[in-house]
Amino acid sequence: MARSLGRIFRGFQSLGSLAFMKSELSNPPASVSLKSMVQTLPSLFSSNPRDFSLPNPSWGTEMRQLYEHYNSQCEAVTDGGEEQSGLWKRLPSYNRSLKYAAGGVHLSKIIQAKARLFTRNIRDPGAAFEYVIFANKKEQRCVCIFQAGHLLEGPPGNVHGGAIATMIDTVTGTHACVHSGPVMTANLNINYRSPIPLGSTVLIESSLDKKEGRKTFISCNVTSADGTRLHTEATALFVSISVGQLMKG
């Protein structure tokens, strides 16, 4: 295999909650119907997992305005049931990856069940990562609106470089998945230009540079919400994987 291909990207996160539910409920007690069981189970097993990319009361004015700006240009279904085309598509975001694990041998079943997506591991709204990603397939770009909460501190009053790297990986990786299907991150190269103050809202914009065989190259800028200040620049390389590789780890 040699020095291979980084890590599997979490492009399947949106399947997570359903896959989890299915496996947990595969052997219900004989006397209870699956349907009634689902209805009485706690929210962990809900078939309507929380979509973290929808507005919540912690969102500030800039975050809301930017959300409305892109959301108003999104694909939609009208009240009459007609599909309306749009430049953008909002991507939902949940807090679980697929349940079955590549590294299962290292994990007890309990730890696995408790696993949460790194960027959605704190439920307190506004405390950590608040973000929503919109994809524009026609123009091959994505935009993420990101509001950085007080639990992401690095330098005094500013966002941790690792938290910025995390959002860059998330946005470029999501973009690569939208374009190329399942991928793993192989390289991230990040230049930090100016600090991001804690509590502020920034724009993360990614564009497709090229695709060569199994490799997808994405670039990304992080700017202030009004676009006047460049905070961070990055390039990212992703490598396509088969579903078999995904399961093997």
Next chain:
Amino acid sequence: MARSLGRIFRGFQSLGSLAFMKSELSNPPASVSLKSMVQTLPSLFSSNPRDFSLPNPSWGTEMRQLYEHYNSQCEAVTDGGEEQSGLWKRLPSYNRSLKYAAGGVHLSKIIQAKARLFTRNIRDPGAAFEYVIFANKKEQRCVCIFQAGHLLEGPPGNVHGGAIATMIDTVTGTHACVHSGPVMTANLNINYRSPIPLGSTVLIESSLDKKEGRKTFISCNVTSADGTRLHTEATALFVSISVGQLMKG
């Protein structure tokens, strides 16, 4: 100034809790002595903040064994009060940066007071980042033992690339601070070679490549605890800053 120097590194985090306490207590009620006030205040104001780099019950066997390996080679003070030299020095780790903020305009006082270091923002032992860093000044290298908890998931069953980047930034940045004093991260270039299973313990080893004027170059490898598997390779560039710059943001 131009496209400048990234973000201020959190090399001052060890001062955080004390700086915070000092400022909170600068105007105690006249009838209460500062000393008695400190004694009755809750742990938030304690002059002995929790050092997150000490062993706790969530640490697995590998984490404990590696900790003992390096800790036994550390500088120490004997029972008789004598200072004992050692190859390594364990670096303490707290959950606050300095209180006063570069980005203060963006923050209410409430948010600022609640700010927590990104890598120490979850108190539940074992759930997220468990790590300890040892520095070897003579050989100009650092080693970090890192146990990845279930809240750091990216790809199914594996650690999120952003969480790995966060630890790489933390270890190389700490190393740069030990060598050069206050610095900001300017670049991180990370190659992901193989995924890190959730729940596993890895070694992050950094070495000083060179120092040129204000620039400090550090390299870093992430391997399995037994050193046989390379997970991630990275280079990092840090730029020295003055305390004036730190305060200005």
